[in-house]
Amino acid sequence: MNHFDILGRSIADPVVESYLAHHEKLDPIDFRTNAEMGFFGGFDSGFGLQVESLSAYSAEFEEVRSRRLSDGEERIVSRLSFTGPDAIRAVQRAYSSALPFGLTFGDSSDIVAEKLGTGPFREGKSSTLPEYSAERFVHSYAVGNIVVIAKYDADLRLMAVYLMQADRTMLKATRRKASLPKQKIMPGNIDKVEALRVQMPTQRWRESMAEGDELFNEADIATAETALNAFIDTVKAATSQRDAQAIQAAVKDIVLAINEIHGRSGMIETLERDELGVLIDAVVRASGFSLPDDEDITAEWREW
Template identity: 85%
Template sequence: MLEKTRRRMNHSEIPGRSIADPIVVSYLAHHEKLDAIDFRTNVDIGFFGGFDSGFGLQVESLPAYAAEFADVRSRHLPDDEERIVSRLSFTGLDAIRVVQRSYKGALPFGLTFGDSADVVAEKLGAGAFREDKSSTLPDHSAERFVHSHAVGNLVVIAKYDTNLRLMAVYLMQADRTMVKAKRRKATLPEQRIVPGNIDKVEGLRDQIPTPRWRESMAEGDELFNEFDIAMAETSLNAFIDTVKVATSQQDAQAIQAAVKDIVLAINEINARSGIIETLERDELGVLIDAVVRASGFSLPDDEDITAEWREW
């Protein structure tokens, strides 16, 4: 009996499985006993668990899940009926809703509501690869902090209160972007960077899109401003300079680091002014991809090397 209970409570086994998988069926039955209020009220929209119960299990259709995630772990229904578990949520008491009930079971990875961010990272064995702040609602909610951690093939999202004390945990499989990024990092030592390609990298400086942005600004496009254009231009030139040096040194890791730096720089600019829309995103993506490939860095045709960090 004890072994069955442990299996039922192994949250890490659930994401990516069919809703009809016996492991998921047992898991749901156990959680319904923990808090049956409204547990199946919203099944028609793919959500098991009461919105205020502290527990939630979300499912998606097979095509929707497969489009975002690389691994469907089990199949038990015909294609048009199949639903795959995409996300688990575990929440504690939340001041936003006074009726919120706290999750009654054990949290994933031995986490406990109230854990500090440092304790969470220690228990997960992985620091956050992304740290964000949630929006606030005056007179309704305090500022929240959200940290994302990669643990094996899973993503653990920890939500904190203003004192960085754990108040919610979300669990899902790594998406296709993360799987590709993990694979790319593992193969960095195998990249064959060509020192003689420095001139190819330099030749792409003419493709920096900021001159067009200035022309659009001069024509009255209020999307742009000189300060942010200049910041982007400086960052893009520094990116090309860094990739040139890394190419001469055959340093694939430094090239990937340069991509991260330029993407984060553009993230910051865009967060301030919203300067990056569809055309600008395409221009920047094409340029960054071309600079990386010009060094000799090999990328699959369907891989966006910026996606891991990009927020625009």
């Protein structure tokens, strides 16, 4: 069974209809109960297929693989989920057909990486309501143009798999990485990079804090300021060496540093996100690094 061939297709596509019919036979009890919400498969049945409107799907993903209905009625398959037995929820039934990539519930995270042929590009923890589920580990993998999200138990044993197509952000990041050798970094632009240091938003943050804004605290502002200075220093050094890869690595480092600050204090709200995004983008472009106007170079790692 080719699970990957379902993603991006119309809910009315014969390929999808056949796929749904097969899974409904596996567990017909509540398979279509939530179909009007765009979810096929019982919440405890071990399988789920999610669809989105054509406009919503197209806004997030580049490729619509098939169209069968009018624009207003069209629903596109956006996500598949396969879940195993759950020690917390006794009613949870395990998916009974073959998992994608030859995966098996209970596989260790190392075995999953081996079967997928790649390590995770993101690792995290997922804590839901205590009475519903224990803390889980969640690893995300990129396999071609497919994103595989694996959920693990406390012992890093596989308990759920989710599939979706790579979204626009990921595809742009892939194309950007491929273009790194062609980037024309300009060593003469070091002064332009340095000149942007005065645009760091931390001074405004301190002024807001002094005026009583409880969003900010000096410790996190100072940590952010140190990270931003290190980012600019790294980009300057990479510019002098015409090293586009080092510039992209510097972006990743500063975004991860701000992620940590935000995760601790929630300090980065809409205005702060915009300030940081404008600064990071300007520093990168000042080096000579070329970016499309609609590309956010921070999006690949940003959690704020």
